[in-house]
Amino acid sequence: MKKRNKIIMTLIFWIIIVLILYSMGLLTTDFNKINLIIGDNPIKMRFLFVLFSTVRIAFFIPQTIFTIGGSMVFGPYEGFFLSILSLVISHSILYAIGIFFEKQLLGEGFFEKNKENITVLSKHGYKVLALGVACPVTPSDFMTILAACIKLNYKKSILTVLIASAPMTFLYGFLGNGFKETAIFRIFVAIVIVLVSYYTFRIWNKIKKS
Template identity: 65%
Template sequence: MKKRNKLILMAIFWLVIVAALYSQGLITTDVNKINEIIGKNPFNMRVLFVLLSTVRVLFFIPQTVFIIIGSMLFGPYVGFALSVLSLAMSQSIMYAIGRYFQNQLLGKEFLEKNKNTMLILKKYGYKILALGIACPVTPSDLITLSAACIKLNFKKCIAIIVMADTPMIFLYGFLGTGIQGTFLFKILAIVAITFVSYYTFVIWNKINSNLNEKDKTICSSIK
């Protein structure tokens, strides 16, 4: 499938979802209306949130957006649980795409463009997977795709992804909550996120820059 056709299909799918939500009155900036909808259908709203937070990977929407939205709608703790669930589901989708449909959906261009990322994962294994997921400035969806392309174990990948991303989901959750008395938590969350982002990004860049020519020859064996 050509890249243009993929984009058209994704755009159509996204418009269908938006139209369905709008017809049900779920697209609104009125906080009172949102709370009223949640109060009437708490289970349905949670299911809808998990669904949207899962399929967002098909439209390249960062998970952080839904983490903050989930915290605003359901509170930091319920939002946290829903975000962790949707994380496991969304990354399972990305793993399936990378593992079984890489030639049909990703193509050789993806493999060539991200060969360094796959090489790092191939050389350092699950430790670097955890590092890439924990780093907020690296795209977790891309990391999962790359891990699948080099055929890392599915169960181990998802378990490591959830464990590595759970602390960041918890911290981001406090940035979206409207509960009183959490101002200090928000400040601490921002400091912690900034520190983790900087530290993990420095390590990732150091590993990436230290790849030697011998290591890069391994790329030719990645299918």
């Protein structure tokens, strides 16, 4: 798919989300109003959140955006579990793409572009998969596809993704919910995220160079 087409599809996706949120009256910073709407349509709202945060993989949108948004709407704890659910579903879809379609759908260019990551993943297995998912600056979605391409076990791969992503998902959730908290709380969570990102990135680079 050409870059221009990807941009157009992404824009269309976001416009659809905005229109749906607008029609529901959720484009507001009034949390009392949001909570009132959610209370009237609890199942529908949660279903839409999981759906959108799963479909995002087709438009190359990071899970982090939905994690923060989910915590703002549903709170940090429920937002966390909904984000984890959508993460498991989306990465299962990505694994299926990698294991069943491979070059037919992804194309030769994908494998050539990610040749280095494939080599590292083949050598270190689940350890690198976990690190790739935990590190915010690495393409975690692509790491799952690559794990499938080199035939890593599905259950172990998804479990690795789940365990590795849970801490950062939890922190991002509190960062989103921090809009209702004190500035000190938001700064603290942001610092923790930066430190975790920094050290996982250093370990990632060290493994790639070894």
